[in-house]
Amino acid sequence: MSRLRDAKAARVAALEESNSLLKTETRQLENQKNEARELAHELALTNEELRAAISEAKKAWAAADSANRSKAEFLAVMSHELRTPLNSIGGYVDLLELGLHGPLTETQRADLARVRRSQQHLLAIITDILNFTRLEATEVSYDIIEVPLRALVGDLDGVVDSLARTKSLSYDCDTPSGGIFVRTDPDKLRQILINLLSNAVKFTAPGGKIRVFTTIAANKVMIHVRDTGSGIPADKQQAIFEPFVQLDRGLTRTTEGTGLGLAISRGLARGMAGDISVKSEPGRGSTFTLTVPIAARRPTPGAMARVAV
DSSP: OHHHHHHHHHHHHHHHHHHHHHHHHHHHHHHHHHHHHHHHHHHHHHHHHHHHHHHHHHHHHHHHHHHHHHHHHHHHHHHHHHHHHHHHHHHHHHHHHTTTTSOOOHHHHHHHHHHHHHHHHHHHHHHHHHHHHHHHTTOOOOOOEEEEHHHHHHTTHHHHHHHHHHTTOEEEEOOOOTTOEEEEOHHHHHHHHHHHHHHHHHTSOTTOEEEEEEEEETTEEEEEEEEOSSOOOGGGTTGGGSTTOOSSOSTTOOOOSOSOHHHHHHHHHHHTTOEEEEEEOTTSOEEEEEEEEBOSSOOOHHHHHTOOO
């Protein structure tokens, strides 16, 4: 009997212990359930805040995009409206120089030459602004074809030689070998190269040197424009590709321009799957490198016929 009572007491103790454990686990589960409910509530609030933040960001982006497009449209319209009277000024200068309204004195011809230079300078600025607004508004179209690199680079000589001679600069162009074709829009590539070379002439002192040469790596062609000009500090080398940035600031600056040339050139290059980079050191000149995709094959005769050189 004593053993039965002890066994029964042991079972009762075991049951009580199990019951106590179950109650403890139940409380723990209830606590975990409450914590999970609180966490779910916090997550719901966080998701709601995140959705609200995303909605606000979308509205802000839409407003910024609308403002940017309005700015681009305004600049495009104003550029067009300004080009018309400037072209008229150029036309009247032509008529006067032809003597259609009577002979001109040397002083009058000199004054007309100043008017023409100012008209051409303003027209170039407005053209840069118009091109930049089109680029920002992604309204630039590209006619990507396969073109011979040798013809494109060699075609620059006639443009750059006269500019270089005006400042007594030495110009050397290492014409690439034949048989190299690149995938690009030839007109826009020429525009980029002329801009890079014009900058090299602008920022190189008389007696300096400008050199154009090409290298090939993997599936790309690099066209390098090297000068012995004033150079660019390391902390300014990326800023010069931003719109309206000019290193020569202030009322006494000696170079003209809007600071849009490099921004337009890089935008055009990237629009054709290329890019522009610079290496420079103050006092030792700069090297601008235009990267262009190389053609995977020679173009067909029909495609070659489209290339104007």
